[in-house]
Amino acid sequence: MYLLKKVFELREKAHTDHEKPFLEHLEDLRVMVTRVVITLLISMIICFTFQGELMSLLRAPAEQVLHTKQKQSMPDPKLHKDIKVPTVEIWNEARKAEQIALGLDEAQRKTFYKNLANPDLEFHARSVSLLRAAKALPEEKRAGFVKNLGVDDQMVRQVTALLKSNPDTDSSAGSKVDMMSALKPTETFMLSMKLAFFAGIVLAFPLLLLFILQFVLPGLHTKEKRMLWPAMTVGFGLFVGGVCFAYFLVLPKALLFFYDWSSNLGVSNEWRIGEYISFATQFTLLFGLSFELPVVVMVLVKLGILTYESMSRTRTYAIVAIYVAAAIITPTPDIMTLNLMALPMLVLYEICIWLAWFDRKKNREAELREEEELRERRKQWLIQDEQAPVNDHHEEPSPEDMEESGDHGWHDDYHHDPELYHDPYHHGLPEDEEWHQPKDDSDADKKS
Numbered sequence: 001m002y003l004l005k006k007v008f009e010l011r012e013k014a015h016t017d018h019e020k021p022f023l024e025h026l027e028d029l030r031v032m033v034t035r036v037v038i039t040l041l042i043s044m045i046i047c048f049t050f051q052g053e054l055m056s057l058l059r060a061p062a063e064q065v066l067h068t069k070q071k072q073s074m075p076d077p078k079l080h081k082d083i084k085v086p087t088v089e090i091w092n093e094a095r096k097a098e099q100i101a102l103g104l105d106e107a108q109r110k111t112f113y114k115n116l117a118n119p120d121l122e123f124h125a126r127s128v129s130l131l132r133a134a135k136a137l138p139e140e141k142r143a144g145f146v147k148n149l150g151v152d153d154q155m156v157r158q159v160t161a162l163l164k165s166n167p168d169t170d171s172s173a174g175s176k177v178d179m180m181s182a183l184k185p186t187e188t189f190m191l192s193m194k195l196a197f198f199a200g201i202v203l204a205f206p207l208l209l210l211f212i213l214q215f216v217l218p219g220l221h222t223k224e225k226r227m228l229w230p231a232m233t234v235g236f237g238l239f240v241g242g243v244c245f246a247y248f249l250v251l252p253k254a255l256l257f258f259y260d261w262s263s264n265l266g267v268s269n270e271w272r273i274g275e276y277i278s279f280a281t282q283f284t285l286l287f288g289l290s291f292e293l294p295v296v297v298m299v300l301v302k303l304g305i306l307t308y309e310s311m312s313r314t315r316t317y318a319i320v321a322i323y324v325a326a327a328i329i330t331p332t333p334d335i336m337t338l339n340l341m342a343l344p345m346l347v348l349y350e351i352c353i354w355l356a357w358f359d360r361k362k363n364r365e366a367e368l369r370e371e372e373e374l375r376e377r378r379k380q381w382l383i384q385d386e387q388a389p390v391n392d393h394h395e396e397p398s399p400e401d402m403e404e405s406g407d408h409g410w411h412d413d414y415h416h417d418p419e420l421y422h423d424p425y426h427h428g429l430p431e432d433e434e435w436h437q438p439k440d441d442s443d444a445d446k447k448s
Contacts, residue, residue: 062276
């Protein structure tokens with residue numbers, strides 16, 4: 001209720017012509033909520049039809065983490081030009097092929113390897129088997145075991161290089177992160193609904209922002225309504241920029257941090273699909289909303305709640321507040337992710353301070369121009385008054401002018417010939433004297 005009260009106060013400041021009753025505020029709130037719900041339902045239905053693509057899109061950062069860790073565990077091709085260093089994809093295929101060939105005899109194994117699509121898979125699959133055997137031995141005996149294998153020198157060099165880089169030889173390694181798991185029958189369906197909801201927020205964000213601004217700032221003039229669309233475009237661009245910044249840069253680094261942390265503690269990264277999707281969607285949306293800071297600040301500046309002076313004077317307090325807010329809304333406890341969220345917000349806040357300064361400067365320049373125009377007008381009026389001729393002679397209107405104006409001279413006759421009227425208040429007659437009409441010339445003739 002406190003937040004709703006503050007919103008109503010903003011509405012009153014934005015529309016000071018009259019105060020609305022509380023029930024009319026609630027009616028406007030009902031209309032706004034109805035529009036938001038209908039817009040979200042339509043966008044959710046649209047996004048629900050692309051749930052497969054959305055799922056692949058959100059799983060891509062986790063797969064990127066797995067690919068990065070596997071690539072780090074492979075030998076560097078620049079340092080080992082004398083061997084066939086496999087790529088991550090070829091190594092994964094070789095692990096699967098070697099796992100399948102374990103149950104075959106030598107002849108069957110050769111036939112199996114010959115029928116593979118890539119002829120180099122046999123070489124890499126055999127290196128997987130030898131590397132697994134070498135890793136099962138004590139560390140001080142591994143090098144001697146590799147040298148006494150009785151294989152060609154190229155295989156010895158490859159297994160020796162793989163021992164140093166120590167890639168994973170388990171065929172199921174990484175599959176838990178790649179495929180993930182659902183522990184409830186309805187988990188994947190509810191997950192699709194949740195995914196469609198978050199994607200619908202991103203899709204319908206411009207309209208949602210428009211409805212909210214129309215409720216908070218009613219009674220906008222035509223000029224302000226024209227400025228609303230560019231402001232919404234900037235706000236939507238900042239929101240999408242925050243989502244993309246989190247998805248492409250911050251989310252993979254955060255996942256890699258937690259993957260390494262679990263691996264260092266000896267814990268396998270068997271992430272659940274529901275928990276992962278909730279984490280990824282909330283992570284990206286929070287970054288998108290945090291990038292809306294300039295829009296919120298500039299709205300407060302336009303409403304007169306914030307000024308350039310107050311923002312620049314309280315910059316240090318704002319830095320602390322931004323870090324506290326980032327620590328609260330960031331779903332990860334590491335300092336790296338906290339800085340990745342707080343630093344862009346600090347930069348955007350600094351940009352808001354400069355925007356407020358330019359806005360104040362523009363308003364002052366407009367006020368100075370208005371004052372200058374007013375002074376020029378006053379000077380022109382004074383010059384016109386000094387140059388205007390003074391006419392003390394009163395010209396009597398002509399009969400034609402009197403006829404056109406409908407004035408038959410009664411008032412002028414009264415002023416110029418007061419004898420035509422007998423006014424007790426003007427001629428000192430008693431108040432009980434009868435009011436006389438103008439003298440008739442015919443009666444005067446008769447008396448004479």
